[in-house]
Amino acid sequence: MSKTITISPTSRQEGHATLSLEVDDEGIVTTGRYYSITPVRGIEKMVLGRRPESAPVLVQRICGVCPVTHTLASVEAIDDSLKIDVPKTGQILREMCLNAHMINSHAIHHFLVAPDFVPEEDYIQVVKNISEIRKQAQYVEDVIGGEGIHPSDIRIGGMAHNITKNTKNKIKTRISGLMGLLEKHVEQMAGYIEAKDFPKDLGVHAQPVLATSNTYGSRQNINLQSINEIMPGSWYEDKYTEQEDEEFAKETKKTAKKIGKTACSQIPLYDDTPVETGPRARAKKYRKFDDVGVKAQHLARAQEMLNAAECILDLVDKVDPSAQTMAKYSLEGTDRLGVGVIEGPRGTNLHTAKISPEGYITDYNCIVPTTWNIPTMGMATEGTHYDYAPDVIRAYDPCLSCATHMVVVDDESKEVIKDDMVQL
């Protein structure tokens, strides 16, 4: 007997989403629908009519997990709209900051998926390693970006401050000092992932990948004309499998309609089809990595941490502590569409902005990595047992972040007074 399985909210990811699965008699998923239930906050609307400098500050609040990515995509879009040439050292510092963030964010994901892969006896040690890796990566984000979370020094035109020789040496010492642990950690995680007894072809799908460069991102490698955003209603409603059982067919159509109304994100298509973006997409396009499925996604992500650390070590030598990091610019725009493309930890992050001749933002739009992945994630659950569907979802490291888990603790008695989800 076919039935619908609903998992809501899906766990160990950032933000809130629901997974609705139609399964056959054996429990194999025939249609998977993954959709965001994180409310729309209107950040793209909020920046309209404001000075360009407000945009990076506001849009970085889209998320506390990958603020560096959003800040960079925002300044890149505005730099492009105003035709600003960022000084070389400023650009190097931006790239270093993103690579540090890449290590940090992937490490957080390892923490989230550790219960799936890491044996109990190794658990504490692995979590300790993750904490150490994050600490060193955050140090680099701190000293270059000004703040690890919501960086203040990434600005339109470049970076607010250069770093001194002293800081340069410290970054070098800390990251080269981290390499040993990082290599060990990646090898260890890869071992656990390989050893996991997942069904063959778990998470394999036929969708293409989207990536614009090996690291950082490139606006040259994305074609805006290929992008089409459709409303969730039409996507989720149109997508259902023909059912023999008439009663069930009626029911699934009803569910699909409801999902179309509940889903909080638009569905972006590239060349009219959903895509996968993220570490595996980058690895496939730029690092000759052809594996597919859940394990491949985890392996590509782990490997990317080393890639990012090597990038930092490579870039830090190129920093000239006495060079300019900020370009001179004027705020008067031409309403030209500026494009900012950043390869964030979860994939291609696209921001576009227009600045008016009076120097105000007239148009702002973001398509963030998880939004790209949302339709693909549902499809990737199809063909295996629904028990494994959450594993498929977690392999994408989805980030629908904007709900905060708030706990109020009595200062004296340490008693938890209030424990609920607060949606912002």
Add this chain to the structure above:
Amino acid sequence: MIQDSVLGPHQEILTARATDKKILDKSQDGGIVTALLVYALEKNIIDGTVVAGPGKEPWKPEPMVATTKKDILKSAGTKYTMCPNVALIKEATRGYGLEKIGTVGTPCQVMGIRKMQTYPLGARHVTDKIALVLGIYCMENFPYDSLKTFIQDKAGTTPDKVTKMDISKGKLFIRTADDETAIPIKQTHGYEQSGCQYCLDYVAELSDVSCGSVGAKPGWSTIIKRTDKGASLIDSAIEDGVLEVTETNEGKFGLEMLRKLSKNKKTQRQKNIDKKLDMGLQIPFTHSKFKEDILENR
């Protein structure tokens, strides 16, 4: 710890000066701040410091990160105008990569640093890197334009010709290579920055160590040891011969003077605070009628 509402909590008060001639030549009085920062740097207690370095205009200091003795010496000597050192502390932990910062400030700046440590909003991974807080005595401070008025209108010279400025015995002395003008402090009233009218702290009560010339003979400084960190720094500096100690004058021109000035500042400013609060204005201080001890700094 001695709980004292006039001089703030402290462990011991002593009179000392630096032994390094190079420091004494450049410093205001006993060269304590300069000597302690250099000593803390050499002993690896701090790896750098934010000081009031030379700015673009003479006698107008600008915050500067110093990581060598040479740079610290550049900032020696008092400049009687505001220098926003606290604003550079965060950047010192970022672009400058410092992990153990030595700071020096007027009482209000020390309060700012302590407040930042208590509520580190916007100062994540900053406050844990503050290793030392030195405080200097301060009755009031002048905006740079006020200082220029004293120099140009009262002393009839230009800032670049001034060699030293000094407040002692109730007068502001402005010295050039061949002249000296003394302006009675009373005549400077109205020129100080307005916030000083509500400040209850004369001796940087929240610092690790406070110091200043009041209470000591010329060329020496009075040091107030406050926290354990501050006390051990002073003790080892004395042991290593960086500071030399002389007998502390407890009398009328010694500690009594220090107490008198602090007490005067507190009582006078409390009146200003009460007046503003009675008018219904919001200022972040407590009305004397709600204080058990009106000298308390809160």
